[in-house]
Amino acid sequence: xxxxxxxxxxxxxxxxxxxxxxxxxxxxxxxxxxxxxxxxxxxxxxxxxxxxxxxxxxxxxxxxxxxxxxxxxxxxxxxxxxxxxxxxxxxxxxxxxxxxxxxxxxxxxxxxxxxxxxxxxxxxxxxxxxxxxxxxxxxxxxxxxxxxxxxxxxxxxxxxxxxxxxxxxxxxxxxxxxxxxxxxxxxxxxxxxxxxxxxxxxxxxxxxxxxxxxxxxxxxxxxxxxxxxxxxxxxxxxxxxxxxxxxxxxxxxxxxxxxxxxxxxxxxxxxxxxxxxxxxxxxxxxxxxxxxxxxxxxxxxxxxxxxxxxxxxxxxxxxxxxxxxxxxxxxxxxxxxxxxxxxxxxxxxxxxxxxxxxxxxxxxxxxxxxxxxxxxxxxxxxxxxxxxxxxxxxxxxxxxxxxxx
Amino acid sequence: xxxxxxxxxxxxxxxxxxxxxxxxxxxxxxxxxxxxxxxxxxxxxxxxxxxxxxxxxxxxxxxxxxxxxxxxxxxxxxxxxxxxxxxxxxxxxxxxxxxxxxxxxxxxxxxxxxxxxxxxxxxxxxxxxxxxxxxxxxxxxxxxxxxxxxxxxxxxxxxxxxxxxxx
Numbered sequence: 001x002x003x004x005x006x007x008x009x010x011x012x013x014x015x016x017x018x019x020x021x022x023x024x025x026x027x028x029x030x031x032x033x034x035x036x037x038x039x040x041x042x043x044x045x046x047x048x049x050x051x052x053x054x055x056x057x058x059x060x061x062x063x064x065x066x067x068x069x070x071x072x073x074x075x076x077x078x079x080x081x082x083x084x085x086x087x088x089x090x091x092x093x094x095x096x097x098x099x100x101x102x103x104x105x106x107x108x109x110x111x112x113x114x115x116x117x118x119x120x121x122x123x124x125x126x127x128x129x130x131x132x133x134x135x136x137x138x139x140x141x142x143x144x145x146x147x148x149x150x151x152x153x154x155x156x157x158x159x160x161x162x163x164x165x166x167x168x169x170x171x172x173x174x175x176x177x178x179x180x181x182x183x184x185x186x187x188x189x190x191x192x193x194x195x196x197x198x199x200x201x202x203x204x205x206x207x208x209x210x211x212x213x214x215x216x217x218x219x220x221x222x223x224x225x226x227x228x229x230x231x232x233x234x235x236x237x238x239x240x241x242x243x244x245x246x247x248x249x250x251x252x253x254x255x256x257x258x259x260x261x262x263x264x265x266x267x268x269x270x271x272x273x274x275x276x277x278x279x280x281x282x283x284x285x286x287x288x289x290x291x292x293x294x295x296x297x298x299x300x301x302x303x304x305x306x307x308x309x310x311x312x313x314x315x316x317x318x319x320x321x322x323x324x325x326x327x328x329x330x331x332x333x334x335x336x337x338x339x340x341x342x343x344x345x346x347x348x349x350x351x352x353x354x355x356x357x358x359x360x361x362x363x364x365x366x367x368x369x370x371x372x373x374x375x376x377x378x379x380x381x382x383x384x385x386x387x388x389x390x391x392x393x394x395x396x397x398x399x400x401x402x403x404x405x
Numbered sequence: 406x407x408x409x410x411x412x413x414x415x416x417x418x419x420x421x422x423x424x425x426x427x428x429x430x431x432x433x434x435x436x437x438x439x440x441x442x443x444x445x446x447x448x449x450x451x452x453x454x455x456x457x458x459x460x461x462x463x464x465x466x467x468x469x470x471x472x473x474x475x476x477x478x479x480x481x482x483x484x485x486x487x488x489x490x491x492x493x494x495x496x497x498x499x500x501x502x503x504x505x506x507x508x509x510x511x512x513x514x515x516x517x518x519x520x521x522x523x524x525x526x527x528x529x530x531x532x533x534x535x536x537x538x539x540x541x542x543x544x545x546x547x548x549x550x551x552x553x554x555x556x557x558x559x560x561x562x563x564x565x566x567x568x569x570x571x572x
Contacts (some may be wrong), residue, residue: 104432145534148459155467159439162471166432166478174478181475185468205534 040140043120051274052082054317061321086267094263097168104167109261109268112160115153116275122146123282124208126292126305135215135293137208138302146207147199150283151192154238157276158184161240161247164269165257176256179332180240180247186339187237187244193347194231197224197354198287211291215298221288223367226350226374228288230343232316235280237339239273242324246332281316285309346377411451418444431477435470442466456534 020035022028056071056078063070071078096105124137143149158181165177198220199205202213214220221228237244248256258269285291289312292298292305330338350373418441425437442465449458541549 104436143455145455145459148456148463148534152459152463152467155463155471158471159474162474162478163432163436166474178475178478181471181478185471185475188468 036140043140044117047117047120047275047278050278051271052086054274054277055085055270056081058321061318062325065325089264089267092263094265097260099169100260101167101169104163108160108164108167109265111163112157113268113272113275115156116272116279119150119153119279122149122207123286124211124291125309126302127208128302129299133216135212137211137291139208142208143206145205147195147205151195154191155188157272160272161257164261168260170260172253172259173257176247176253176259180257183244183246183335184238186336187234190230190339190343190347191234191238193344193351194227194234195287196351197227200354200358207286211286211293214290215293219288219290224288225371226346226377229374230347231287232284234343235284236320236323239276239280241277241320243327243330244335245329246335249329277317277320278313281313281320284316285312346373349373407451411448414444414447414451418448432474435474435477439466439470442470456537
């Protein structure tokens, strides 16, 4: 009787599992395709729910950092606030101003949100480890050029923002759109160059192979701290988050590229931003922090891998919020100078040195040089800051009114 | 299935390229050109040249066209202006360039057919990143370097054209 209770469900589960697997000769079956589709749906919904929760988290965390309460009325701790927000977005009138270019105005939010979402296709969220410690990552699509796919798709989000700004036919929107295109082009360069040392060291463009390499040779944040720092900063600029939110910049441009948008179209822009944040966090984790692995803990079960990955990603998403409410906005010329005059040469030097060390087989150099570079970078930044500080002259205070008499 | 997909991507590419050159509005032209790049990338994917497809999106759609859009948006071209000034400036030069391009493309095509590389997919030649890197930095190194010098010349030309005084 006992056997019947344990074996039968196990066999039943195994048969379901097999139905979703590839055929024995590796060809595609209907079950496999259906399984992929279900997985895709599941992950898309996780992303949607996550970005809704992030809006709640942003408001709560910012409130916490500013010693306020934040939204805490709807549901426990205000957790149902996103649902209320969604209802409001849905039932608001969808205003299309008369002066806009209707086609592009309608298309722009969709163009913004799609690239952010399809980036998740190549990010490994968990996997299994065999006896020799070789990890097999699981993702929706196992692309051999995963890193290139990510870079290519990351560059597309800018179209929606730029077109939205242009099609709105208003000066604030246009300025936001122009700023967005210049900013994202500039930081795409340092983003791409920051990934190059990772590709050089792991010897693969496949994100799953990168995770596997890191689980065997140590996380890349240790050998490439500078690349990690530049990657993270550039991803803040790519997602238009503070301290680089020039395209929105409420104090100068009303709301930047989405000034003229309302209702669900505005919500799509909002969603794209939070989805891009999640992707940025997931990429930083996958490229530099060992993805779903954590010192052998992932060997227990593949569900533990999901948990490890989620915790790491959530930490970086928290960091996005943390930075937003800590660091003030950059000025536009500072932003451009940082991207072109500091990050770009720094990353080029980093690539040359990593490539040189790998070619010569000096593994010790790989450990020392990045750290030295990071130190130099911070020293130069400190020098610049000190120079600005020395230059600063307090404005002459005007004499109190009527002081002469 | 593959054949059908390839034909669809090819037809989309030609149609969107034609649309791009016939639009009055330069922003619309740019967007149709992006659609063309995507269909081209789709064609590469069908041919199993994933690396080329990714680079196509990364460089052309992701970087170059964004810069184009940036410039177009800053130009603020009005439709009245386009009607008067939008005519081709140097028709002779245009015809000359088109003929030159057709000749070069034709020679390349016939040579490829002669060499037998035209039949079969890129997968037969291995379209992976490693194979392409080996070809560029091995057999075709000289051509690659000459191309980069050409690009450098273009950059220098652009800088000289935009500088008012070279001091």
